Amino acid sequence: xxxxxxxxxxxxxxxxxxxxxxxxxxxxxxxxxxxxxxxxxxxxxxxxxxxxxxxxxxxxxxxxxxxxxxxxxxxxxxxxxxxxxxxxxxxxxxxxxxxxxxxxxxxxxxxxxxxxxxxxxxxxxxxxxxxxxxxxxxxxxxxxxxxxxxxxxxxxxxxxxxxxxxxxxxxxxxxxx
Numbered sequence: 545x546x547x548x549x550x551x552x553x554x555x556x557x558x559x560x561x562x563x564x565x566x567x568x569x570x571x572x573x574x575x576x577x578x579x580x581x582x583x584x585x586x587x588x589x590x591x592x593x594x595x596x597x598x599x600x601x602x603x604x605x606x607x608x609x610x611x612x613x614x615x616x617x618x619x620x621x622x623x624x625x626x627x628x629x630x631x632x633x634x635x636x637x638x639x640x641x642x643x644x645x646x647x648x649x650x651x652x653x654x655x656x657x658x659x660x661x662x663x664x665x666x667x668x669x670x671x672x673x674x675x676x677x678x679x680x681x682x683x684x685x686x687x688x689x690x691x692x693x694x695x696x697x698x699x700x701x702x703x704x705x706x707x708x709x710x711x712x713x714x715x716x717x718x719x720x721x
Contacts, residue, residue, distance in 0.1 A: 545569075545581065546591060546595070547575060547610050548579045548580045548581060548582040549582065550581070551579060551580060551591075551594055551595070551598070552580040553598060554595075555580075555598060556571070558598050560598075562576045562577055562580070562595075565594065565598070566596055566670075568597045569590075569593040569596075569597045570593065571590060571593065571594070575590075576594070578631075586659060587594065600685070602662075604685035604686070604687065605685065605686045605714075606682065606683055606684065606685060606686065607680050607681065607682055607683070607684045607686060607699075607709075607711060608682035608683070608701065608703075608708075608709070609686075610686060610711060610716065611681050611682070611701045611708070611709030611710060611711050611713045611715065612709055612710050612712075613707065613708065613709050614629055615639075615640065615700075615707065615710050616634050616636060616639050617639050617640045617641065617642045618630060618639060618641055618642075618651065618669050619643060619669065620641050620643055620648055620649065620668065620669050620670035620673065621640070621641075621643065621668055621669070621670065622630070622668065623625045623664070623665065623667070623668065623669070624651075624656075624659070624664040624667040624668065624669050624671070624672050625664045625665045627639065627651045627656070627669055628664060631651075631653060632692050633690070636712075637652055637653050637697060637698075637712065638650060638651065638652035638653070638655075638677075638697045638698050638712070639651055639652075639707075640677060640698075640700060640710070641669055641670075641673045641676075642707070645706065647676045647677070647679070647700060647707060647709070648676060648699070649669070649670070649673030649675065649676055650673060650674050650675065650676055650677050651669060651672065651673050651674070652674065652697050652698075654697075655672055655673065655674050656672070658672075659672045676700075677698045677699055677700050677710075678692050678696055678699050678700070679695055679698075679699070679700045679701070679707075680692070680699055680700075680701055680702070680711075681700050681701070681702060681703070682701055682702070682703045682708060682709070683718070686716060689711060689716055690716075693713050693716065697712065697713065698710055698711065698712050699711045
């Protein structure tokens with residue numbers, strides 16, 4: 545039988561607060577507190593909502609857990625040669641193109657190879673860049689990344705609408721499971 549005490553233990557082991565659980569399960573924090581202290585007998589649908597959130601949280605490695613916070617990027621008006629230098633000097637395969645904090649494109653080793661016929665010293669990044677990398681939330685489980693990596697070399701991570709990190713295939717391979 546699932547008791548309020550048991551649900552409290554699950555919540556604490558998942559490392560989330562009553563307020564966070566309440567928001568994720570669409571239940572008031574006060575109701576969560578009453579369930580955990582066994583002052584109310586919740587409906588089965590309420591128990592299922594809570595358990596679903598807790599189960600998702602306790603098993604999943606989240607994108608924020610594996611992302612690289614330091615994002616190396618270029619601006620669209622910068623010289624394409626700079627993008628090549630950054631890729632080489634930081635030993636990375638790709639980088640986002642950002643303008644005033646907004647992602648507008650991407651440059652990868654493949655992008656550069658496609659444009660080797662141009663003199664990159666005289667070309668702006670905007671002239672060679674590819675579409676932006678897809679974006680996920682810090683709270684998303686890493687399982688969603690495998691489908692994205694079939695078509696993209698990197699995935700950007702955001703928190704509250706701002707880019708907060710980047711995940712590459714290499715980062716995903718290193719994720720603790």
